[in-house]
Amino acid sequence: MTDESVGTVYVAQGGDWDDIARAQADRGDETIVINMGPQHPSTHGVLRLILEMDGETVTSLRPGIGFLHTGIEKNMEYRTYSQGPTFVTRMDYVAPIFNEVVYCLAVEKLLDLEVPERANILRVLCMELNRISSHLVAVGTGGMEIGALTMMTIGFREREMILDFFEALCGTRMNHAYIRPGGVAIDLPDDGLPRLKGVIDWLHKHLWEYGAFCNENPIFKGRMQGVATLDLTQCMVYGASGPVLRAAGYPWDLRKSQPYCGYETYDFDVITWDTNDAYGRFRIRLAEMEESLKIVEQCYDRLAATTGQPVMVEDPKYAWPAQLTVGPDGQGNSNEKIKHIMAESMEALIHHFKTVTEGFRVPAGQAYVAIESPKGELGCHLVSDGGTRPYRVHVRDPGFNHLQAAPAMCEGAMISDVVVAVASLDPVLGGVDR
C-alpha cells in the first residue's frame, strides 16, 4: 500500500499470509509490522503489542492496553465501602489479596481504624502466600514462554497448594474478598494451622527445584541474560519498582522502607541483583519466594500464639455484622448469629440491616496508601465525600506503570526477546486495565 504524500504505509491488521509476503516482496524491504496479541498466549492476558520489525529486529514497539477495562473504579463509586474488596480483588487477579489489602488500608486510614493484631497477622500471611503464588505464575509462565515448560507445570502444582489453603480459609481460590475494612472476613478454620503447616512443608520440599532447573541452565541463561535490560537510571526514568528496580541493585521494598501491617516486626531480607536484566528479575523472584516462606513461618508461630483473638475491629459501627461459618452447603452465616438477629434481638436485626444496606460513613478526605505487591508499588488513592460510598478510588497498578518501559527494553532487540521482556515485567492485564 502506497500513499504519495506519506510514502509506504505499513498496516498491522494481518490478513492472508500469502498477500502479506507478496506485498513485502513487492516493496523489497525488510520492514514488516506485526500485531502481537491481544490474544497471543505470551502476552499475559490481553495485551496488544504493535511491533515494527526490520527482519527479526524490533525497531519500534507500542503496547496497546485497555482490552480488559471493566470500569472497576467507576463501579466502586456506586457501592458501599464494605463492597469494595469484591471489586478490587478482580483487578490484579494473580495477586488479589494485595488489591484488597491496599484498598482496606486506605479506608482504615481515613477512618483512623486500628485493626486487631491477629487480623494483621492473617493479612501478612495471605499476602506472603499470595506473593509466592504470584511469583510462581510469573516464573512459571515466563519459563513456559521460552520453552522451559516444566517451570509452568511445577509452578502451578505449588500454586495449587496455596490456592487450596485460600479455599479452606475463605471459600474461594481467587477473588477472595477476604480482607475487609476493619480486619479480615473470617478466622482460620479449625484445621487451619495443620493445613498451613502442610503448605509450608510442601513449599520447603519443592521451592528449591526452580533454581535447580534454571539457575545454571545454559539455554535458560542464554535466553534471559543481558535481555530486557533496564539499569538504575532507566528505572528512575520509568518509575520502576519491585523486582525490576531491585534487579538494578537498589534495595527498595516498601515492606522495609514504609512498613504497614506490622512488617517491621518480621525478619526477612530484601533481595537485590546487579545485572539489570530478565535473569536478575527471575533470580529475585526465586529468592523472594524463600523470604516470603520465612515470613509465612513466622506468621504460623504468631497465629498459634494468638488463637481465639478477634480478627475484626470490635467497634460494631465498622465490623461486618455477619459471622461466617461453613454450613452443610459449604458456606453461610452461623446459626447462632441468625438465631440472635431473627429471634432474640430486634436491635441486633436493625443494626445488621443498617450496616449491610447502608454501610458506614467515612469522613471526608483523601488518602494514598502504597504497599509492596509482587510486581512493585501498588497504590490506592481513595477520596471520600463523607458518605457511605467511595467518592473516587484510583488504584495505581505497578504493571500499568511498568509496561511503559517495554519499548525501552525491546527496541533494538530480537522479537523473541520481547516475550522475555514482557514476562520479566510480570504485568497482569486485569490490574493494568482495571
Next chain:
Amino acid sequence: MTEPTAADLAEVSSAAGAPAREVTRQGMWGPGPGDTSGYNGIVRRFERFAPTDRPYGSYFDEVVDRLIGLLPGVDLGHVVVAHNELTIFVPRADLLDVLTACRDDALLRFEVCVSVSGVHFPDMPGEELHVVYHLLSITHNRRVRLQVTCADADPHVPSSVSVYPMTDWHERETYDMFGVIFDGHPALTRILMPDDWDGFPQRKDYPLGGVPVEYKGAVVPPPDQRRSYS
C-alpha cells in the same frame, strides 16, 4: 439509628464564616436523631480541602518551606495535612516549575511521580476537575501529593511528561477518564477506552449504565438507580 460519625463532627457550621470550598449535601436519609422514618431531609455542610495551619508536623514544614524558598513567586499557600499526608495545591500555571523543583532539588529529590489521576467535583464551580500527583522521594523516603484544579470549561493542565517521563500513561488515563487535556503531552490519546469513545467515563455526570435484573418476579434496579444513603 446510627451514632453521629466523624463526618458529622467535621461539619463546618455556616456561622463560622463561609469558606471558599464549602459544600452542601442534602439527602433523604441521614445520620443523627430524627423521626423514625429516617427521612430527615438532613442538610450537611462541610468544607472540602480545608487548609491546615502551621506547623504541619513531620517533614511537611520542611518540604513546603523549601518549595517556597525555591519558588518565591508561586502561591503555595493552600496546604492540607491530614492522615499524616501532605497535600499542596499548586496553581496550574506553575505546575512544571514546582515539579521540576521537586525532582531536582537535593533537599526535595522526589525522583518518582508514582501516580497521576483525576477527581471530578461538579459542585466546586471553577475547579471541577482536580488532577492529583503523588510524588515519592526514594532518597528521603517521603511522599507528597500535589493537586491542581481546573474548570470544566477550560480543562487544560500542563503535561508533566517532560519532567517525569513515567507519567505518560497516567496522564493518558486521566485524559481518557476525565477529559483533562495535558498540554504538551507527546501523544495524548485514549488508553483504556476505545479510540472513538464519546464522553469521559469517570466524570460524575457520566452514567454508570446497567440494566434491571429480574429474579423470581422481583426486579433489582441497576446500581446507580438503587437507594443511596450517601
